[in-house]
Amino acid sequence: MVAAQKINKDLQEERDKVTFVIEEFAKWFYGGPRQLHEKRFLENYILSDPDLQSDVDPSYLSHKEKYEEAIRRVVVILKRIDKLQAEGHKIDNVHKKVLGSMIVSNVFKEGSPLTTHIGMFGQALASLGTPEQQAEWLDRALRCRIWGTYVQTELGHGTFVRGLEVTSTYDPKTKEFVINSPTTTSYKWWPGGLAHTVNHVVVFAQLYSLGKHHGIQPFIVQVRDFETHKPMKGIIIGEIGTKVGFNTVNNGFLAFDNVRIPLKNMLMRNSQVLENGEFIKSQSPVLNYGVMTEVRVDIVNGMAQHLAKAVTIAMRYSTVRRQSPIDPKLPEPKIIEHVTQQMKIFPAIAKVIAIKVAADKLYNLYDEITAEVKSGNLSRLPDLHALSCCLKVVTTNEVAQSVQICRLACGGHGFLNSSGFHDIYGNVVAAQHYEGENTVLLLQTARYLIKAWSQVLQGKKLTPSVEYLSAYKSGQLGKWKGSPNGILTALQAATAGQIALAYKHLEERKKTSSVEVATSQTGIELAKASELHCQVFLLSSLMWSVNRAAKYFSKALGEVFQDILHIYAYDLALRNLGSMLQFVSFSSADLEQLQMDFEASLKKFKNNSIGVVDGFDIPDSVLGSTLGAYDGDVYERLLSAAKKSPLNQEDVNKSFDLYLKPFIKSNL
Ligand SMILES: CC(C)(COP(=O)(O)OP(=O)(O)OC[C@H]1O[C@@H](n2cnc3c(N)ncnc32)[C@H](O)[C@@H]1OP(=O)(O)O)[C@@H](O)C(=O)NCCC(=O)NCCSC(=O)CCCC(=O)O
Numbered sequence: 325m326v327a328a329q330k331i332n333k334d335l336q337e338e339r340d341k342v343t344f345v346i347e348e349f350a351k352w353f354y355g356g357p358r359q360l361h362e363k364r365f366l367e368n369y370i371l372s373d374p375d376l377q378s379d380v381d382p383s384y385l386s387h388k389e390k391y392e393e394a395i396r397r398v399v400v401i402l403k404r405i406d407k408l409q410a411e412g413h414k415i416d417n418v419h420k421k422v423l424g425s426m427i428v429s430n431v432f433k434e435g436s437p438l439t440t441h442i443g444m445f446g447q448a449l450a451s452l453g454t455p456e457q458q459a460e461w462l463d464r465a466l467r468c469r470i471w472g473t474y475v476q477t478e479l480g481h482g483t484f485v486r487g488l489e490v491t492s493t494y495d496p497k498t499k500e501f502v503i504n505s506p507t508t509t510s511y512k513w514w515p516g517g518l519a520h521t522v523n524h525v526v527v528f529a530q531l532y533s534l535g536k537h538h539g540i541q542p543f544i545v546q547v548r549d550f551e552t553h554k555p556m557k558g559i560i561i562g563e564i565g566t567k568v569g570f571n572t573v574n575n576g577f578l579a580f581d582n583v584r585i586p587l588k589n590m591l592m593r594n595s596q597v598l599e600n601g602e603f604i605k606s607q608s609p610v611l612n613y614g615v616m617t618e619v620r621v622d623i624v625n626g627m628a629q630h631l632a633k634a635v636t637i638a639m640r641y642s643t644v645r646r647q648s649p650i651d652p653k654l655p656e657p658k659i660i661e662h663v664t665q666q667m668k669i670f671p672a673i674a675k676v677i678a679i680k681v682a683a684d685k686l687y688n689l690y691d692e693i694t695a696e697v698k699s700g701n702l703s704r705l706p707d708l709h710a711l712s713c714c715l716k717v718v719t720t721n722e723v724a725q726s727v728q729i730c731r732l733a734c735g736g737h738g739f740l741n742s743s744g745f746h747d748i749y750g751n752v753v754a755a756q757h758y759e760g761e762n763t764v765l766l767l768q769t770a771r772y773l774i775k776a777w778s779q780v781l782q783g784k785k786l787t788p789s790v791e792y793l794s795a796y797k798s799g800q801l802g803k804w805k806g807s808p809n810g811i812l813t814a815l816q817a818a819t820a821g822q823i824a825l826a827y828k829h830l831e832e833r834k835k836t837s838s839v840e841v842a843t844s845q846t847g848i849e850l851a852k853a854s855e856l857h858c859q860v861f862l863l864s865s866l867m868w869s870v871n872r873a874a875k876y877f878s879k880a881l882g883e884v885f886q887d888i889l890h891i892y893a894y895d896l897a898l899r900n901l902g903s904m905l906q907f908v909s910f911s912s913a914d915l916e917q918l919q920m921d922f923e924a925s926l927k928k929f930k931n932n933s934i935g936v937v938d939g940f941d942i943p944d945s946v947l948g949s950t951l952g953a954y955d956g957d958v959y960e961r962l963l964s965a966a967k968k969s970p971l972n973q974e975d976v977n978k979s980f981d982l983y984l985k986p987f988i989k990s991n992l
């Protein structure tokens with residue numbers, strides 16, 4: 325990878341112990357040799373642009389300067405992509421592959437102002453627009469000639485989409501819609517890029533036509549002038565202020581003062597309004613929610629990538645850093661020699677792989693089911709919705725927690741911005757908030773699980789992802805065996821048991837309350853069942869993938885996958901003991917053995933741990949960390965980053981003369 329670099333000798337010593345071919349792993353991790361090659365090509369091509377080599381560290385800039393620098397970088401990258409295409413390189417979906425991927429994660433440490441343009445605007449046009457509407461806007465959007473965002477959330481409502489207040493009222497006389505924000509709480513609030521970047525929005529509003537209400541529908545509206553970029557007539561638009569992270573995403577607010585748009589601007593792939601105002605209903609109202617599902621699927625994949633960055637930093641640093649003798653007769657060891665350090669980092673490495681595998685399965689399911697939906701068959705849409713909701717939740721929650729663990733595993737230096745953790749964390753926790761609040765999404769999955777349990781009780785056949793509920797009902801699950809397979813079975817029993825309990829309590833509550841109230845009262849158990857169900861999916865997907873790896877990969881790599889599976893399964897079991905104890909019988913000897921097996925699995929994996937993070941193939945230009953660079957030259961990098969602090973550009977800061985000196989003098 326970086327052959328000419330001088331490598332830290334401790335890091336080299338660990339790399340020499342790796343038993344498998346790292347390149348083989350990297351090819352698998354990126355989906356094949358072609359994909360890996362393309363990723364590397366794009367990284368080199370885009371990030372080598374001279375205009376991206378500036379020494380500016382955005383973390384020292386003001387909020388306004390950060391945004392301006394982010395827009396400068398956006399344009400450098402867009403021009404670079406144009407150049408790439410002009411040179412004849414044909415790469416499908418190149419804007420998304422660059423601007424919607426980790427390639428630019430160190431260029432836009434706090435997110436790009438085009439995040440939602442790339443991730444949602446095009447998707448909204450593609451999945452909600454008619455062919456004519458796509459001809460007008462989609463191609464320009466994909467080539468970034470118009471910029472847009474997805475505008476749904478309001479100050480007063482994000483979760484309960486049906487409660488949105490912005491109205492779109494059809495006027496048959498002029499063949500226009502009038503879009504209006506009637507209250508303060510109806511201000512649109514949050515969309516990425518909305519504040520000062522985009523000139524178009526896909527906005528969701530309550531449709532009224534001929535005096536009748538027709539629910540939430542999507543409309544495309546131009547919000548800024550092409551020439552001057554000033555807000556269009558009746559558009560009130562601005563930025564919502566600084567945030568925990570995502571500070572260059574330019575999240576905005578938007579209100580409409582009776583803004584008129586032509587009839588053709590309602591995105592009419594699903595529902596339609598005719599010239600005379602007649603409304604034609606779509607096959608199902610949930611078709612308008614499709615973009616959210618697609619983004620939830622993308623988030624799961626993104627979480628594996630974010631965590632890959634965090635574990636790469638923590639693992640390399642733990643190999644270079646020496647601290648605290650273990651054996652008093654020996655020198656201070658690499659901190660990775662401390663078993664507690666292994667306990668922090670190795671399960672996080674295993675999680676990257678488990679999440680990546682689950683994301684691949686989810687993408688496949690997404691492709692299959694969206695193709696069915698396009699041909700009018702909606703029967704499997706609930707499967708996709710249930711799985712994408714719980715995976716979005718569990719992966720964002722787990723990765724947020726693991727990134728913190730990796731940061732803490734780097735001791736004090738993990739707290740420096742230059743370590744890179746702060747920005748990774750900001751990007752990950754943003755995803756816990758957006759695209760559906762996490763508890764709310766767990767409850768969506770629970771609706772599906774409750775229906776599945778009711779089908780079990782009626783003796784009906786279930787879809788594969790919930791088949792284990794039938795096995796539990798017929799008493800086939802519940803015996804403890806300490807292997808990954810046994811842990812999967814125990815977790816399935818715990819999940820099915822939890823669903824059965826929630827179902828029972830729901831039924832009891834339904835005797836005295838409506839279904840909705842009873843469901844709300846049962847929310848705690850329902851959310852727990854969803855989380856467990858997701859863990860079953862993650863573990864079973866990993867097992868499936870590891871078994872497959874045994875057939876397709878070298879013996880050495882196959883064994884590494886086995887080690888990873890064992891760490892993942894033992895760690896998961898130890899973290900979910902409470903739930904499993906309720907439904908599976910263990911002896912205390914079983915639990916003691918589980919702990920011993922976990923510790924043995926860490927030890928067995930140790931020699932390959934650095935190889936796996938190297939196989940995540942994240943170049944320094946993308947990693948952006950003083951602690952995690954490939955050569956392990958940690959201390960020089962820390963010092964040189966500190967020297968770049970603006971405060972270090974002068975010996976004495978003016979605050980001394982302004983405040984300290986007068987204060988000292990006055991107290992003499
Ligand atoms: C919570 C709900 C699902 C509630 O909706 P509702 O119509 O009141 O639903 P309900 O009565 O509970 O269910 C009705 C039915 O609709 C189904 N459903 C709901 N969503 C979907 C879907 N996506 N696909 C397929 N089916 C869906 C539900 O499962 C229900 O089905 P059922 O009745 O049980 O058969 C929904 O409104 C929702 O998704 N809220 C979350 C809002 C959200 O995710 N906003 C995202 C804004 S964009 C964003 O954050 C972008 C950030 C990206 C970035 O910056 O990078």
Ligand SMILES: Cc1cc2nc3c(=O)[nH]c(=O)nc-3n(C[C@H](O)[C@H](O)[C@H](O)COP(=O)(O)OP(=O)(O)OC[C@H]3O[C@@H](n4cnc5c(N)ncnc54)[C@H](O)[C@@H]3O)c2cc1C
Pocket residue numbers: 440473474475476477480481482483484513514515516570575754757758759760761762763764767847
């Ligand atoms: C960084 C970021 C970027 C975003 N980008 C966009 C964007 O581009 N476009 C866009 O339209 N929106 C965007 N959003 C908005 C985002 O999608 C919503 O904030 C999110 O869906 C959560 O909705 P909410 O804010 O209404 O939360 P609320 O629903 O108000 O949640 C508050 C609390 O109420 C609880 N709660 C609410 N309903 C229920 C229920 N039914 N049962 C149990 N508990 C409940 C929740 O669990 C939570 O604990 C973004 C948000 C963020 C933070």
